[in-house]
Amino acid sequence: MESEKTLSFFQSRQTPFSSPFFLFFFTILIPLLSFFLFSLRHKIWCNCNTCRSCITSSWSKDFDNLCDWYTHLLQKSRTQTIHIHVLGNTITANPSNVEHILKTRFDNYPKGEPFSMILGDLLGHGIFNVDGNLWRFQRKMASLELGSVFVRSSAFDNVATEIKTRLIPLLYSVAGKNEGVLDLQDVFRRFSFDNICKFSFGLDPGCLELTLPISHFAHSFDLATKLSAERAMAASQWIWKIKRVLNIGSERKLREAIHQINILAKEVIKQRRKLAFSTNQNLLSRFVAITDNESYLRDIVISFILAGRDTVASALTSFFWLLANHSEVELKIRDELDQRIQENQDFATLEQIRHLHYLHAAISESMRLYPPIQFDSKFAQEDDTLPDGTFVKKGTRVTYHPYAMGRMEAIWGPDFMEFKPERWLKSGTFCPQCPYKYPVFQAGIRVCLGKELALVEMKSVAVAVLQRFEIKVDRVGYAAIRFEPGLTATMKGGLPVVVKERSTHAGP
Ligand code: HEM
Numbered sequence: 001m002e003s004e005k006t007l008s009f010f011q012s013r014q015t016p017f018s019s020p021f022f023l024f025f026f027t028i029l030i031p032l033l034s035f036f037l038f039s040l041r042h043k044i045w046c047n048c049n050t051c052r053s054c055i056t057s058s059w060s061k062d063f064d065n066l067c068d069w070y071t072h073l074l075q076k077s078r079t080q081t082i083h084i085h086v087l088g089n090t091i092t093a094n095p096s097n098v099e100h101i102l103k104t105r106f107d108n109y110p111k112g113e114p115f116s117m118i119l120g121d122l123l124g125h126g127i128f129n130v131d132g133n134l135w136r137f138q139r140k141m142a143s144l145e146l147g148s149v150f151v152r153s154s155a156f157d158n159v160a161t162e163i164k165t166r167l168i169p170l171l172y173s174v175a176g177k178n179e180g181v182l183d184l185q186d187v188f189r190r191f192s193f194d195n196i197c198k199f200s201f202g203l204d205p206g207c208l209e210l211t212l213p214i215s216h217f218a219h220s221f222d223l224a225t226k227l228s229a230e231r232a233m234a235a236s237q238w239i240w241k242i243k244r245v246l247n248i249g250s251e252r253k254l255r256e257a258i259h260q261i262n263i264l265a266k267e268v269i270k271q272r273r274k275l276a277f278s279t280n281q282n283l284l285s286r287f288v289a290i291t292d293n294e295s296y297l298r299d300i301v302i303s304f305i306l307a308g309r310d311t312v313a314s315a316l317t318s319f320f321w322l323l324a325n326h327s328e329v330e331l332k333i334r335d336e337l338d339q340r341i342q343e344n345q346d347f348a349t350l351e352q353i354r355h356l357h358y359l360h361a362a363i364s365e366s367m368r369l370y371p372p373i374q375f376d377s378k379f380a381q382e383d384d385t386l387p388d389g390t391f392v393k394k395g396t397r398v399t400y401h402p403y404a405m406g407r408m409e410a411i412w413g414p415d416f417m418e419f420k421p422e423r424w425l426k427s428g429t430f431c432p433q434c435p436y437k438y439p440v441f442q443a444g445i446r447v448c449l450g451k452e453l454a455l456v457e458m459k460s461v462a463v464a465v466l467q468r469f470e471i472k473v474d475r476v477g478y479a480a481i482r483f484e485p486g487l488t489a490t491m492k493g494g495l496p497v498v499v500k501e502r503s504t505h506a507g508p
Helices: 002-014 020-041 049-056 066-076 095-104 113-118 132-147 149-174 184-201 216-233 237-246 249-274 283-288 294-308 310-325 327-340 350-354 357-369 451-468
Strands: 081-084 089-092 181-183 376-379 397-400 469-473 496-501
Touching (some): 066 081, 113 376, 132 294, 184 249, 184 294, 237 249, 249 283, 310 327, 310 357, 310 469, 327 451
Antiparallel strands (some): 181 496, 376 397
């Protein structure tokens, strides 16, 4: 009965009609019509060098990742803005444009229909995928939760417990063993998954238990985000839409993954309702108290997992990769820890974590070069002109590109490719950059709500790990990162490391 209900809920999101007429209508007419509209709106063929390279993927001969190719084009552009005609996509790395899109003309640049369709099956009406009043309401509720001092301090307690009882014992268990190669990316994904679930729903999935259990939920979640991101990369929307109606290939896999996610999300909500009168309040219980719309609650659950899991894991993975290649930075972090945290102290306090300026600078610098969300797109509602003079036609996709922005000489100076935490410090004190130059957490009206929480989480992990262990990347000649296609930056092949116990620390 339960699974029947879940199935009907699932089906109502996917294929509302199944008679032969509707099948014909959806498989033939709608795609043809959308292709026709698409070709009216965009140039479907363009012979300029950039579009040819885009269509034939010939850029991949010279660049490891698509984001590196875009960076190259943006670095060469006089205005730091480019337009990929065949994709109808204006991409910018110009801070004045970013401020214009994210603040000054915020109302003209919503997420827009095309993206909410691409991510709609996975995210539904969750905060990441909606505009207008639906967004405003969720943002208000989430701000209340994330802005509270009490909530922040109990979030820190959760993180500290996860580190003490799971992360550290796991690293000790592999340290010094010959076969002790560990995929740090996988470890951080498990770690941040446990944390975001505890924080948002008050439930512990235990993904980072010593046995590293296989989580079907986490697996389905990975698959669904990857396949949803692939929809956005298709040359035209009608390609995935046809596959979706026919239920074939990647769309079939996506449907199955979302089905698994829905079953588990439903379980989370059921348990939350049972515990409704407990003192353990969290984000989901705020929403459960005001709505009994299962589908809406499910969407909120999914958006928060997406917000807090992959982003933090991605940031931690590239941070440890950079440290392994920059021992001078690691030494300076250790010096700061030695000065600020007593030798016999089991775990740093929240106050101490907040005052680690050099570590804060190193993490910010790491996300400058490797932002967890590499680009973010909006859709222009009306014709507009960006501050750099670029004309934007109504309906155009407009993308700001934090990955490229972290590599612009005009923003960071001639040493922009160096990993240099010092650029964030003035007389040893951390100084934040203008958020429109560094939109790693987005900026303006829809700025990330979990920024402080994420920074405390990352700093806590860095302190606990660096005090106890030496981490060496287990990959000879591993000079550049290759990314998997996805919504957040994920290293292809993970981050295999060898862990060694440091002799100077007092112990677990
Ligand atoms: C290093 C970690 C993180 C990074 C780099 C990051 C970055 C971002 C970015 C770029 C956005 C805008 C996305 C978009 O609109 O498409 C965003 C939105 C958001 N983030 Fe984060 N995030 C991080 C961690 C977190 C955590 C841990 C939480 C929750 C506990 C969180 C909660 C949110 C929420 C709720 C939004 C939606 C805001 C809105 O649409 O009004 N984030 N984040």
